[in-house]
Amino acid sequence: MNDSREPASVELSDDGLARRAKALACTAPLQALDENKGSLRWVKADVYQLAEIALHTIDQVTVSMDFDSGANQQRVLDQVTRFVALQAPERTAEEHRKVARHVLQRLINVGTVDRSFTEKIGSIDRSGVYRRYDFQFNLLVERAGPDGKIYLRASDEAINVLVGALDTDVESAQIAAEVKLESLIRRGRIAEAKLAAEQARYRTVQYGEMLRQLLDATSRDIRAVDWEHEVPKLLADALIHIEERYDFEHRILSNISDLRDRSDEPLRKRQAAELVTIVRDCIRRHMQLQQRLLTAGTLFREEQDRQQFAELPVRAVLDLHGQLLTPALGLPLGDALAVGEEFFRGASGVGPPAVLELSGLVSRLLRLAPERDRLGEEIPEPDLTDTTEKPVFSLEDWAATDALLDLRDTPRQLSDLLTEAERTAPSAAALLLHRAVNAFNPQVGESIARGDPRVLVGVATGDRFDLPHFGGDGLLLHSAPIVSPPDASDAPGSEPSLPEDLSDE
Template structure:
């Protein structure tokens, strides 16, 4: 083969088809890499799992579940993937199936990267006839939030992977899918018709996503969306699309329903019933799409009024998880500390000083100090309660005690006096005598003389033990001492002397 004689490659080679196919192949690369990296799963023998099929199933479930206003529930998608993984490897445990499902879903979201996107290198021939490569960035499943809950949405690239095309016009592909579905139903090929119906449903979702993204961009910044030409043309095309597809799908639904009712083969009847469900879901999606198309103009006017008076646009908030935490966790400690220190240094707002002028400083210096706190808590007024005077001994008992303590002819012991008191048949009298004897033991003679007493009862310790059945201690010797008032100190003509100089 002589390469020198071959004609040169023209500079204007129409390679758009090649680029589209290269992009389509690039979008399938994340799915194909799942089977190549499934051995990296620790603790699970993943060799029997078909990861690419699990990924396609995940994209299918998310696409079917998402609507114009909300996406798919991640937990529900994981449960469906878990069941599908259990069918592939029934000998494994439920926990292993769930770990496989979570791993596949995270790989489709591309968890662990900053922007959750995939990048592949593609090439094309430019206007100068030179082949140049360019990066092709795309996503398969995106995370979002609505009503405080996390949800998932598939992108156009994921839907194109699902139906086997890329960068095709949504409207033309939808029309082709509808005609293909109608032709297959009329020919009775319900297996192929089900596949075509599912593809038509996916295209319907993709068409609604185009309008949703335009409205979301309008809510963020109305100036970034062309509401003069692009969006009005899109809304007109959407209304025409809904009108045409609704008429086509209504005819298909009537035809399938008739085939289902007339069929005798149970398998054929079940296939027709499945088609009825799918086509009815497409009709419902078209009605919801029509509702949002009709309200798009009101959304534009409302957002235009709101943003016109909301001031200049603000800076986008930092994604702490995706832009700071995840990249920092992949660094070493000595490399991560400067990054975190720089973030907190820039994220902390400056604190203005308390005194910003000389007059403020002077006024604060001349300000009187705070009042001194009280020395203590206020003392509450006591609540005094006067008790009842409870005299333990009656006057009669005091008279009997005086008789006992008269001592008769001379000094007597306390033990004999208490025995005499018990003979008077009063059990409290002996205790009263003991009490009076105790007072006599500690009596001050001077106080008795000043009080005008003519005789003083005195008690002295004997050094012997008191013999009594109820009381113990030292026995006392009791006696009386007479007071001579003529020589007593403290008279009117003589000053009072100290108690130590007083003589009875």
């Protein structure tokens, strides 16, 4: 017998492996949230399951998406914050909001240039060679709505993260989900039917998102979409699909309503009511999608007329960071220099020559050289400025504060002294405060070395004062004499000290 088996290299190629690798790559940003939560300095995130919060965020955005506009970011944050609060009810509401915003920003990938995730995956081609390449994808994107506001939209990869598949035919997956839903309802398994209904709704959103992107691409450039063969067939299949789904979902809705009305258990009635809401939302989305499909031909003709008579597009501006700097940094030095020289040669433009004609060149060559001054040009006189620093406080300020701080008889409050200084010598008030603060911890040793007879001492009173220009803790100030021990002449090495009453304080 002849061995008709294909070579081993062909058997190794597996499209399913590449699809599963992509599905695994789409979950990497969610797993990284929990892996890196220990590095968050603004919150102790060990009690939060950030991957679950991310799934809930994608769920809320997907359900809130509409054909024309996406999900309102503030509303999504409010809904996700309530879910975060269930994980850590003892934490504050402000922290719950910050955690929800952190997860949302990580799903949008805020902080990157193109806001897309990149994962290294590999696959085996038909020749049996294993190749690695970058798989770029988005989970949540920000898009402008018809009203000019910014909305959130979930990408196909984000929806596939929810339903656990990737690159699945949308129509086939939705038909399978609805058949499964009808079977579960017929057997009375409401909890599983709710999960199947949610998956069917995700597929409905994904189908609408695919058609919305097609119409958006048409609005930008009709040449980017095949309106001769591909799009008409897609629109016809979509209309047939919507008609079948409309009848199918109405039958499901009737069965659920009967099950809800016949059930006596409160839990089953509540589950059936939630299931009714989900199926009605699917019907609403299908009706909205049908309206857009019916107007797709009109949109194509309008865009064809508009773009046919539009002006030629302006050349796109060069992205210096993404298209020049980042690739150049990854090159060897010799190659990077060649790229830089070529860019600056083209960016600087052509410089006009100094001489435009031959006659001008001859006249310049025959021109006599100008006379030069042997002594050179005159040296200008330098403009010198006085850099001597002036004292901050004048002698009058020091004399005024000396008079106020001569507290030989009775101590006084700092607030009273500042009030009197502002009345008699306003410029000395700041100096008075400065000397009072130094008196709180006086350098007695330095005063003794200078031979001062008295030293200013400040004691905290525990009160506070508030003046028009000053404020703070209250101080009781007193000018204490420096006395020597009785046997100062007989005790070598003895030093003067403060009186006992003040030293105790």
